[in-house]
Amino acid sequence: MATGETGFDDxxxxLISVQYHSLKAGHDYGQYVRxxxxxGENEIAEFFEQVMAEDSERARRCHEFLNQIRQTSKAGPAVR
Structure with a gap:
């Protein structure tokens, strides 16, 4: 696995990038819901809540994958 200048493998x-953007978007969606x-657009608010939940799940899965690869030789020094 290639390791870039950051010390993180690709x-x-x-995964960190997707996790960050999912969490950031989830924060923004809270304002969209409000x-x-x-x-008075409850259907749209519910849509934003659904999108927020999907991003939250996406961030959670990234976290699981990061924990999984951290325990392998595939992880770069910045993840261990």
């Missing part, structure tokens, strides 16, 4: 870096509720 797969670890990719905006939709304040506008």
């Amino acid at each position: 797969v670890s870096f990719d 905006d939709a509720r304040n506008a």
